[in-house]
Amino acid sequence: MPELSFAPLLQGDYLAWLLAGLQLSLLLTGLTLTTALPLAIVIALLRISPLRPLQLVGEAYVEAVRCVPLLVHMLFWYFGVPELLPDGIKETVYAGHIEVVSAWAALTLYTAAYMSEDIRSGVRAVPGAQLSAAMALGFSYLAAMRLVVLPQALRITFPPLLSQTLNLWKNTSIATVIGTAELMYQAQRVESATFRGFETFALVTAAYLSVSLLLTALAQWAQARLSPNGARR
Incomplete structure (x- = not known):
């Protein structure tokens, strides 16, 4: 049985490779969050729109x-989409x-679909009377959603959104393919x-x-501190 040793992997090029990979995985997670969350909000608003065609688009x-x-x-995004581009642009892209x-792109679209369902649930958890009251005060539907309903909904859905972030972190490993x-x-x-x-x-x-x-602990902390039913200490 070969002797186990971590020392060769914790120095030189091998350590640099692993750290570079970790850095890119974290970067992918961060970049995807910055694009998936706004897209998820838009999709959630489409799902709850009073206009049926917009609901169908979201669904x-x-x-x-x-x-x-x-x-x-x-x-699809690696092999399929670039093939639709003109040859000159395709060569530049590759x-x-x-x-x-x-x-x-793939992680953003995939993550946004799941986050949108959490956000939609959060919006539905906000009493409908608040939207009605805001519109009665002169707010448009979009303004009432943006200024009154969405801030509360995002607070409610913060813990599950952190759980989706945990899934996103793990899903970055699929990018190796x-x-x-x-x-x-x-x-x-x-x-x-190294054959190790x-x-x-x-x-x-x-x-x-x-x-x-770390993300799990953050989600548990958020659940205890920020959930409407959680104790605020």
Whole structure:
């Protein structure tokens, strides 16, 4: 049985590769949050719109995205979408960071579909009388939603949105299938170079677990502090 040793992986190029992968995974998570959350709010507002055509648009988006595996989304944005571009633009796109951009697009659309359902539930939890009162005071429907209802809804849905962020963090690992140099990609690179599979993936597991536990603790704290039924200390 070969001797286990983490020392070779905690120095030099191997450590640099793993840290670069961790950094890109965190960057993907952060970038996706900044784009998925606004999109999720828009989709949630479509779902609860008083206009039936807008409701259908929101419902179609959510069902179309949630019924397709994230892996397929990744492959579609990496292999499929660029093929629709003119040859000159396609060559430019593939010469750049197409892997990161494709992963970002897929994660954004996928995450927004799930977040929108949490936000929609939060909006429905706000008493309807508040919307009616705001409109009676002269607010338009959109202004009442933006200034009165949505702030309360986002406070209610903050804990489940953090749980969706945890799912997003784990989902970044799927980006390895399109060559995105995130943590799993770099782990496979290190394992191939060192043949230390146990040590490599033990470190990667610890990294995923550490960030996941941090997000879980934050979600539990938010549930206790920010939920309408939680105790505010």
